[in-house]
Amino acid sequence: VNLVLLEPSEVFQHSGVELSGPRAAHLIDVLRVVPGQTVRVGVIDGPVGVGTVRVVADKRVVVDCAFESGSAPRPGVDLLLALPRPKVMRRMWAQLSALGVSRIILTNAEKVERPYFDTHFLQPECYRPLLLEGLQQARDTALPTVTIHRRFKVLVEDDLGGLSDAGLRLVADPSGTRGLSDVVRSRPGDSTPTRVLLAIGPEGGWNSFELALLDAHGFERVSMGPRILRTDTACLALLALVHDALTPSRG
């Protein structure tokens, strides 16, 4: 943990926050904090700041917090992801929030198996702590918004515009002829877009109907080259490429 995340309700009208449970245990057992020591703190979807440890007692820690003004910017990537199998999805939550996504839009597709939607890994009680874990690793406070959509066509035709305002829509598919960074960096007659909506299909790929629907709704196909990657590997690799391509070059 490189940042201790606090709920907005915990810092409402108090600069002193009393922590118990896993966060206190981590501060005491792993970071071995002592009174007077400072730790990085952040408010979920709010500012970051510095916390000064005031009290370390049995299983609880009191921290005085001073926050910077303004919240961290939301990451420039929204992710449209065909729901992977539960084991893979469970592993991905913390990695997605660590790499940085503003919105996670989980969808059905032909090659998504129905039981995948019934797993408890799709319950906020399950995934929220995992998303927070990734944020605390990456020192970010912007909690990704998660929505789950069982009807792909309805999602793409009716809901997607309201979910993501990204100026560039990309879909990863072996039929793409250009790489992701190439497409993001070389927008014709235009500067680099500030936000990207990235669609990543199921393990067996999008079917032709799904690809055609994405085409019709402005998704540009990008390839990852000849290698075929597992969904989770591909997802992390593509997110890294989007973030990098959205970062202005200092060269």
Next chain:
Amino acid sequence: VNLVLLEPSEVFQHSGVELSGPRAAHLIDVLRVVPGQTVRVGVIDGPVGVGTVRVVADKRVVVDCAFESGSAPRPGVDLLLALPRPKVMRRMWAQLSALGVSRIILTNAEKVERPYFDTHFLQPECYRPLLLEGLQQARDTALPTVTIHRRFKVLVEDDLGGLSDAGLRLVADPSGTRGLSDVVRSRPGDSTPTRVLLAIGPEGGWNSFELALLDAHGFERVSMGPRILRTDTACLALLALVHDALTPSRG
């Protein structure tokens, strides 16, 4: 599995290969092959080709193989990695070979704990099948070469030149002021390098002695921005960026 990998000894002077064990089980139970069907095949560190299923019998499959001439090129990345903890390393093997690395150089560092070196995940019997799994996923045949070095200074000063002939050496560190793709793409008065040696530190980072030694041996520091990532996430993200940066733009 998107490619069935064969040992060189299996295809020596035979075009017909009899498979048993896990590969046969996968062909029979998952891919449900029937005689006459074709599957992609490849020889470890050799060519890829097409295999025509001739016999499907109880727990064994006979495949007639026709290989293309020439081997696939080795990936353009060598990885110098401070040994992560065993659980993380175990998870990384298949992902590294799927993303593509030519050489995996595992090293000690101050923040690497000694017991990490004693795990059985560093035995070829353990990691080779995991590397092959990643290659079969990615449809590659180039098996990464793995070496393990307990003395960082000796490795960097004496051995590294013989291990990697990469024209560009990079080390990921928060002190870097430029991003990886920026550095790879904008070599002064030079074209894009064809091979990169990428150094990734332990979970707690390189110490100042280690960084100074890498500096002295030509490693340029690159940053991944303000986010702090777990070793495995950072490693996959940086490998994706190197591969992308080494790919000529088609824009």
